[in-house]
Amino acid sequence: MRRSDRLVALTNYFLTNPREHTPLPSFTLKYNAAKSSISEDLDIIDKVFKQEGLGFLKRIAGAGGGVTYIPNDTEEKSMKIIDELCHKLEDPNRILPGGYLYMSDILGNPKTIRQIGHIFASTFSDLEIDAVVTVATKGIPLAYAVASFLNVPVVIVRRDPKVTEGSSVSINYVSGSSRKIQTMVLPKRSLKEGANVCIIDDFMKAGGTITGMTSLLEEFNANVQAIGVLVEADDEEDERIVHHYKSLVKITNVDLKHKRIEVRRGNFT
């Protein structure tokens, strides 16, 4: 295979297999190329990935060495995406009865979701994470996007047990904002004991749902390494029950009377 062809094939390989360690000999065999040629290919890909804000190739020399693509946004690129999100969320047509905001169009766009997933995966890049945990339903697409860039599975906490998932662990918790008692369920088979996890959700107000997830995860002796929420609502600080989290966007005020929504960057920066 010629260099030009290899560059296309290798770029695809890394983009579809992030955080997967590949020994160099597997490339030299696959593309019938010298180690030095592959090494030069990797230099080029690494350089362009950095320029384009995609991340970088991590290379380990010696026996057992190889290369791993680590997705990593530049801050500039992340901020551009976050600012676009803020702008979209300020549209007063999003206001629903009760002061809720319609976000299904944003959450329903696979490309946007993958961009956001890339930001979270970059932020949590240095952490040891074995699985991404979310709660049904709206956080699911984002959780998959984050997990695909971290190269780990997704585990979905449900609000009702499903017969198709086998025996489960369930807990009751108090919703932060409505103060209602709710249930959360996680099938026993879905998460290994002592796993390192990252929690992803689309929205956080007081943080009851995330606290519920944390309690449920304690039953699996899981270590919550990180919490990422797309949008947080600016609640009274003393009502907030979750403190260590990263949010991309913060809704600071929904003025129903004047149909105005105030949005700014979250605590991500």
Next chain:
Amino acid sequence: MRRSDRLVALTNYFLTNPREHTPLPSFTLKYNAAKSSISEDLDIIDKVFKQEGLGFLKRIAGAGGGVTYIPNDTEEKSMKIIDELCHKLEDPNRILPGGYLYMSDILGNPKTIRQIGHIFASTFSDLEIDAVVTVATKGIPLAYAVASFLNVPVVIVRRDPKVTEGSSVSINYVSGSSRKIQTMVLPKRSLKEGANVCIIDDFMKAGGTITGMTSLLEEFNANVQAIGVLVEADDEEDERIVHHYKSLVKITNVDLKHKRIEVRRGNFT
């Protein structure tokens, strides 16, 4: 930018923007390259994409012309993925009480889900599709994967209305296998009148859920162009109420007594 650098950048561009028409001048400007050079780049990328079973670049000449990456699996690649799935599903440890099969590990793997999504997007490649529709919860990840390769949004039908989605249309339907009356809800804002849609779900038995979705979509005057299910259970033919669909995998028998699961390729071939 040199050719080698451009090839990496362009490969990333096409893979992250499938089915998006881009005029050539946007590339000549961005990479400060002659039209003939970009054209040669596209030849190389098109050739390697075909070799790797990724799809091809569709090029339109003349004014208003440009290039679009169309994801398209080779049959060989699709069959390999389907056969691996069959093999995984035959594992007797998947049998749950009631003859259900545990599939959350497969559905929880973002890479597998994207591979399967690529197969469906290839199959529905020639259809006019404006949105992918699924029902909460388990079909969601696959729906996003298909939608990301088709470059269309995802619309999620729920079994319970959510206050954060505004006014909704709901229907009652009879579940195919349990004969229970169930409800389905779709927010009015989530789908335009007369849209062309493709329905994606993880599992189908008699087809009650999909029939329910079809009825609900009629309220939006949507045209169901295609139905894709990952796994179908081999039901009595006369009980099946959905006929035009594509399935990747078919479970033909779950023998609880001898702990044996029989799986074969679906009607996809």
